[in-house]
Amino acid sequence: xxxxxxxxxxxxxxxxxxxxxxxxxxxxxxxxxxxxxxxxxxxxxxxxxxxxxxxxxxxxxxxxxxxxxxxxxxxxxxxxxxxxxxxxxxxxxxxxxxxxxxxxxxxxxxxxxxxxxxxxxxxxxxxxxxxxxxxxxxxxxxxxxxxxxxxxxxxxxxxxxxxxxxxxxxxxxxxxxxxxxxxxxxxxxxxxxxxxxxxxxxxxxxxxxx
Numbered sequence: 001x002x003x004x005x006x007x008x009x010x011x012x013x014x015x016x017x018x019x020x021x022x023x024x025x026x027x028x029x030x031x032x033x034x035x036x037x038x039x040x041x042x043x044x045x046x047x048x049x050x051x052x053x054x055x056x057x058x059x060x061x062x063x064x065x066x067x068x069x070x071x072x073x074x075x076x077x078x079x080x081x082x083x084x085x086x087x088x089x090x091x092x093x094x095x096x097x098x099x100x101x102x103x104x105x106x107x108x109x110x111x112x113x114x115x116x117x118x119x120x121x122x123x124x125x126x127x128x129x130x131x132x133x134x135x136x137x138x139x140x141x142x143x144x145x146x147x148x149x150x151x152x153x154x155x156x157x158x159x160x161x162x163x164x165x166x167x168x169x170x171x172x173x174x175x176x177x178x179x180x181x182x183x184x185x186x187x188x189x190x191x192x193x194x195x196x197x198x199x200x201x202x203x204x205x206x207x208x209x210x
Contacts, residue, residue: 081097
């Protein structure tokens with residue numbers, strides 16, 4: 001029994017060591033982040049989000065990550081007013097735009113609260129998720145977005161996208177639900193004082209915890 005348990009633990013640890021990070025650019029369809037010598041990217045835009053179910057995510061080295069992404073509840077549209085240079089370690093094409101949502105009526109939509117679903121995560125393996133979003137020209141607004149993670153446990157992190165040109169936010173190591181899924185709910189943080197309560201997501205990075 002002990003030998004079998006040890007073998008199982010070693011298998012999980014080995015899988016975590018082999019896994020590569022996954023990079024996702026959320027933004028305008030006109031400005032995707034292209035694969036380059038540094039990393040391979042997945043692109044989610046204002047168009048393909050509406051038909052996105054169980055997208056096979058490619059890892060940063062161009063291999064199959066084994067992770068799937070579904071947009072359970074979509075964003076309103078794309079924002080192209082982010083920082084125009086490399087930021088938080090991500091290329092300009094990834095950080096210069098984002099997908100946005102709103103609670104109050106805007107662009108013919110209201111009470112937009114996006115939900116993403118990750119599946120294919122290895123139960124028992126801890127993952128760190130990093131979020132980046134930027135909305136320049138936001139005046140004195142606070143446009144804090146809360147990213148709520150629902151896996152084995154529920155937690156959240158927050159990021160103020162207003163006039164952000166460098167800061168990202170990362171979760172502590174997280175474990176998926178027993179079925180290998182993790183839900184990400186995107187809502188305004190309590191400090192968000194924008195009249196429309198805009199929220200944003202520009203980059204999502206997923207990697208096994210060290």
